[in-house]
Amino acid sequence: MKKKINILITGAGSAVGQGIIKCLCKRRSKLNLIPSDISPLNAGLYFLKKSIIIPKVEQNGSLNKIIMLLRKIKAKALFVGSEYEIEFFSKNKNIIEEKTNTKIFVCNYENVKKGNDKYKTHLFLKKNNFLTPETFELEKKNNYKIFKKIKFPCYAKPKIGTSSRGVFVIKSLKDFQDLKLDNKKYVIQNRAGDKNKKEEYTAGLFIDKNKKIFGPIIIRRIIKNGTSWTSEVIKNKKFSEYLRKVSYKFNSEGSVNFQFYEKKGLPEIFEINPRISGTCSIRSYFGFNEPEMYIDHFLNDIKLKKPEIKMGMCLRFNQEIFIDNFNFKKIKTNKGKKVNAKIKQWF
Template sequence: MKKVNVLISGSGSLYGVAVIESLLRSDLPLNLVACDISARTLGLYLAHQAYIVPPAHQEELYLTSLLNIIAKENIHAIFVASSHELAFYSRNKLDIEEKTGVKVFTNLPETMNICNDKWLTVNFLKEKGFNFPVTIRYPEDQDKINEFIKAVQFPIVIKPRQGAGSQGLYIVNQYEDIHPLIANKQDIILQQYLPDDCGEFTTGICAGANGRILSGITLKRYLQEGMTMSADADDFTEITDYCKEVARVLKPYGPCNFQLRLLKGNPYIFEINPRFSSSTGMRSLLGVNEAEILIRAEILGEAIYQNKNLKCSVIRQYTDYLVPTEKIIMLQKKFNMEHKN
C-alpha cells in the first residue's frame, strides 16, 4: 500500500496534537505533514514534516502556502485542527478539492452556519423534530422574556449565539440578574437550563460523504473552564444512536461533536461543533480513532466496522515535551526566507 500523505493544519492546537498522536498510533502507512502559524507549537515536531504558514485571515498568502505544501508533499487529505481556520477551509473547500484532488475534511458554509450559531442550531433541531432547549434571542425577542421565564422557570442560561466553551455563559437564578448581563448587547440567547443531575455528555460522530455515519461514541464528560478534563466511556448506546439520527439529517462531513444533557431521561442537544474536539484524543485511546477512520473510509475506500467501545475512564493531564531549539530556529528561518517581501 502506498503512503497516504496527510496535512494537519493548526497542528499546535489541542485538537491538532490529538489528531497527530492518533494517526501515529495507526498501522496505516502515513506521512504526517503539520502546519501552523508559530514555530513554537508542538504538532510541528510530532509530525514527519513541518511548515510554518501565514495566518488564515491573510487568505491569499495562506492559500498560496497551502497549495505549495499540497503540491510538494502530494497531500491526499487535510484535517483542520484550528477553529480559526475553519471558515477559510469551509469557503474554499470545493475549490481546493477541485484544483488538487485532495479531500478536505470540513463542512460547507451552510452546515457550518447551522452549527456555529446556537439560535440556528435550536431551530434546526426544532424543525427536524428533535428535542431542543426552549430558546429566545436578545434583543430581537426582548418582549418575550417574561413569557419565556414563566414557561421554563429559573435557572436560565444566557450566552452568545456564537462561541464555544464557557466564555460569556451565565447561569441566572433571578430576574434582577438578567438585565445587567444583556443590556446593550447583541447576538445573545436566553435558553432553558438543562439539569446536570445526570451529568453532561459529548457524542462524537464521524461522517463520510453524503452524511454516511462511520463511527459514534458517547462520553460522560467532566469539565474545567469548558474543557473536558476527564471522561467516562460506558454503555451510552441510546444517546449515541440519537446523535447518529441527528447527524443523518444534518449530513456533516468529517468529525462532528454533539454536546447534550438529559431532561426526563431524554437527550437534549444544546451545541453542535462540526470539527475535531478536545476529546478527540480520548476517543482514540478508547478505540475510536476518528482521523484514521476517515482516511480508511474516504481515501482508501475501506469498509468500516466499529469495535465495541471500551468501558473505561480517561483523565487528561498535560505533558511537557523537549524540542531541540535548533529545530525551532531552522523552521522559523525557512519561513522567513520564503516570505521575504
C-alpha cells in the same frame, strides 16, 4: 517499500489538532504527518520531525497561499484541527481540491454554518422535534420578551463560538439586566436537562459517503477550561438510538458531535459540532478512531467496519515539550522547522 503519503494537520496548538496527530501516530509507517499552525509557539508543532507555519485564513491571499503550500508538500489530505478554520476550509473545499491533489476532510458548508451558529442549531432541532433547551437571540429590541421566557440559571453564549469561551452564567434577573457583552452577537439559552441530572455528555458519530452511520461513542464528562478533563465512556441504548436519528436528519458526512444533558431519559442537545472533536484521541483509545476512518474511507475508499467500542475512563493532565538551546527570538523565526524538541517521560 511504498512511499509514505503526506498528511497536513492544521491547528497543532489546539486540542483538536493534537488529538488528530495522536490518533494517526500508529499509522506513521504509511503516513508522513505534518503538523501546522499559525504560530511557532505552539507545542504540537514539535511533536514530530517536521512542521509548517501556515497563514491565518482571514488574511488577504490566504487561499492562494494554502493552495501553493499543498502543491509544494504534495499533501494527499488535510485535517482541520483549528475550530476557527473550519468555515474557511468548508467554504473553499471544492476549489482547493480542484487546484491540488489534496482531499480536504471537512463537513459541507451548509452544515458547518448550521452547527457553528447556536441559534440555527436550536432551530434545526426544534423544527425536527428533537429535545433542545429554549434559546433566544439577544437583541435590544426583544430583550423584554426574553425576560418572560428565561428560567434561571441560564446562559449567555456567543451566537457563534467554540467551547466555553465567552459564556456567562445568569442566576437572576439582575444578572441579566447587568449583563455587559462585547460586540459579538449572543444568545440566551435555558439550561438543558432535568434539574436533578447534572452530568454533561458528549457523543460522536461518523457518517460515510453512503450515509451509513457509525457510533455513537458516548462520553460522560467533567469540563475544565472548555476541555473534557474527566471522560467516562458509557453505553446507553436510548441515547444511541436517539442520536442516530438526529444524525440522520442532520444529513452530514464525516464526524459529527453532540453535547447534551439528560432529560426524561433522552438527550437534550444544546450544541452540534460537525467536525472532529477535541476528545478524538480519547475516543480512539476506546475503539472509535475518526481520523483513521477519514483516511480509510474518504481517501482510500475502504468500506468501514463497525467499531468495537470499549468502556473505560480517561483522566487528562498537563504535559510539556522541552526545546534545548533555543530562545524566544529564534523560535519566532524558526517557522516550525526541525528542532531538538522532546517530551520528557517523567513516570
